[in-house]
Amino acid sequence: MTPEDLAHLRRARDLMDRDYARPLDVPAMARQALMSPSHFSRQFRAAYGETPYSYLMTRRIERAMALLRRGDLSVTDVCMEVGCTSLGSFSARFTEIVGETPSAYRARCHDATAMVPACVAKIWTRPSRIKEALGQSACVTSVAWKSRSHTASSP
Numbered sequence: 159m160t161p162e163d164l165a166h167l168r169r170a171r172d173l174m175d176r177d178y179a180r181p182l183d184v185p186a187m188a189r190q191a192l193m194s195p196s197h198f199s200r201q202f203r204a205a206y207g208e209t210p211y212s213y214l215m216t217r218r219i220e221r222a223m224a225l226l227r228r229g230d231l232s233v234t235d236v237c238m239e240v241g242c243t244s245l246g247s248f249s250a251r252f253t254e255i256v257g258e259t260p261s262a263y264r265a266r267c268h269d270a271t272a273m274v275p276a277c278v279a280k281i282w283t284r285p286s287r288i289k290e291a292l293g294q295s296a297c298v299t300s301v302a303w304k305s306r307s308h309t310a311s312s313p
Contacts (some may be wrong), residue, residue, distance in 0.1 A: 180243035
């Protein structure tokens, strides 16, 4: 893969990061990367380890997690806010990636992330399919991070 191809793929990935709430499909993302849809899908997966749709849904779930932590929106409102049109599909994908339902995630106490700088909390709570592929759960990763930060600050 050439550096030029990677630059085009980054443009499409930036589009997904920026416009996750808009209806985006592979042909629209491929146009941004100046590639055919099938070539774009293959190249994106080779470069980032997941399909464009999977990446987009992960970004949507990441944003949904932040909105649910705030607690002032219903699960349905969050679903629509992040660009999903089906509450059932959103809930199933959220549960698959996060490991609990959106309602359970919203109801859970999120005080641990309230005292952490936003840039760290974003990384700490970011959902990832790559961790799952490596055999790590998001929960195990966050517990390990908490343990490291707790022991580092202990006298």
